[in-house]
Amino acid sequence: MEENNEGKDFLYGNKITIADIAENLGVSKSTVSRAISGKGRIGKDTTKKVYDYIEKYNYKPNYFAKGLATSKTYNIGVAFPADVNVGNTPFFQGLLLGVCEVAAALDYDVIVTTVKDSDINLLKRLVENNKVDGIILTRNLLNDMAISYLSENGIPFVLVGSCEDESIIQIDNNHLEACEKLVSLLLADGVKKIAMIGGDRKHIVNRYRSEGYYKALNNYGLGIEHELVFLDCYSPVFIEQAVRNIVKSKADCIVCTDDVICGRVLSFLRDEGISVPENMKIASFYDSYHLETHNPPVTAIGISVEDLGTEAGKRLIGLIDGSNNNKKSILDYEIHLRRSTK
């Protein structure tokens, strides 16, 4: 009779409980529970018996019952920007895969929610419904609503990006330094007039990148020429206008703060018959596949988005599980010098 599960694979709905195990093994539910969790002092034999049974009948604890008793979800939330512009870069996709990978390894699952500009209602809902143990924020906006909400309510979270508040766990590359080095290298290489086209300054990361640009120029004893710097270029029209002006002012190089901008710039230059790198050198940020396979291949700061994701996941789960080190994680970047700046 009690053998009627023999040899059967897992069948959905055909769940056994701790009570079943206890009964079949002639011990109490408490004992089974403790054997499984490893908490408390349990006899070796009992433990083995329980484990064998579990193995054989593919016991899986009831997620809800466990949660109700312990208040842990074993879920982490990832806040995904759902603004118009993100769809064109695989940045968040890569990040998410990184998060999923660690999460899986540490027995967590990943719930995705979206944040549209500063509308954090879905994020709030996720948190208030108690569906996650913590949150990964994947960017930092100026006056970020998500950050203040999570901070104020004491929800565990980490930020992929940088911010001033050192009590927040941050995972980032050093964008400022990376941009500074890139621009310095280009200057050392004989470039005379470097322009910059930057994205939305509400995104803190764009500020770091332009700072790096300024710093490099400064170190080189060059002043900032305002007709060479275009920030807040989040629409194709702005970008094209910026390129037009830059060309007019005889710059010989453009640094773009992200790949989407860079793609637009390249496309526009081709339209205008301005060849890269002969008439204009181009460099960009975050080395997506498209820059590498572009013709000519584009010089870029390469960062590993998967690594950002795995690190963020690891840090968040650490935080949830009580390892309370909140040092910032700074990940590496690489400068890929390619033909577009030769």
Place this chain on the structure above:
Amino acid sequence: MEENNEGKDFLYGNKITIADIAENLGVSKSTVSRAISGKGRIGKDTTKKVYDYIEKYNYKPNYFAKGLATSKTYNIGVAFPADVNVGNTPFFQGLLLGVCEVAAALDYDVIVTTVKDSDINLLKRLVENNKVDGIILTRNLLNDMAISYLSENGIPFVLVGSCEDESIIQIDNNHLEACEKLVSLLLADGVKKIAMIGGDRKHIVNRYRSEGYYKALNNYGLGIEHELVFLDCYSPVFIEQAVRNIVKSKADCIVCTDDVICGRVLSFLRDEGISVPENMKIASFYDSYHLETHNPPVTAIGISVEDLGTEAGKRLIGLIDGSNNNKKSILDYEIHLRRSTK
């Protein structure tokens, strides 16, 4: 005393329960529960009283308790391919955003899990741990393990893609027809020799696309020239070799089954100094942003990945909630004729 929550916003951890509401309102827990769920016959006044209280004190039902009692998670799982090649297209990102959007509207959350080739262990774990009410599969492989696993165990799921088993809810574009039309249009436009470069044939979708190509040629009374067809081109090396052969055989047009392949083809042609469309026309599938902004803009079948996601989410949640219509959803596509085939 009972006013000590007055005016306070939601504070994490400071949760009120149905028992609290019942006590403060002088009714029983059952009544509160029924008022909230709307099940059973409840007095109008009582309902209003409960709703007002809930509103005022921002009551959120305990997710675990509810789940334990009802066995519903209000989560749907999305199986995300984590193979090497997907990172370069924003396809799954777009799909995911679409799913998140409906899910949010219907009060569900979205858990992402990954499937690497035919390793479905993480998917199994998600299901066996009872963390989701159903699954969205985002592609169909030959002999797909995920499909058989979910089918056999009676787990609600939908497939973004097509398969023969009509009992499975499918959401797809008509790739065969789309490709057939595209090729027919090109032929009608005077193209003489159309080659095809197709991706991995383990992906069912690639088979539909090449079928469409064959069919169009057939309708036109043209035979299949085997030196013009290259399938299973999943690596850059294969793609380049295919292009070389195609050029050699004097074809005047290449249809690519996806944008990643197309990107490679374009890049290689540029390397070789073969200009598009003068010396070679190019068309592709799934109109990503890059094809549109490419120079020259690339002719492509455009499908809305977000729409696939929202439809999949809607159908799955319908299935979970008991609307048992399993007709296939066929979504529109557009043929964007652009300069690359002029």
Place this chain on the structure above:
DNA sequence: CTGAAAGCGCTTACAG
């Protein structure tokens, strides 16, 4: 080292 029992916060027959 092990058991009996209470508790987590819901839902839902059952009875009125």
Place this chain on the structure above:
DNA sequence: CTGAAAGCGCTTACAG
């Protein structure tokens, strides 16, 4: 229309 009570399947003090 409403209440008292049992039940969902775990965990964990408490007692031995």
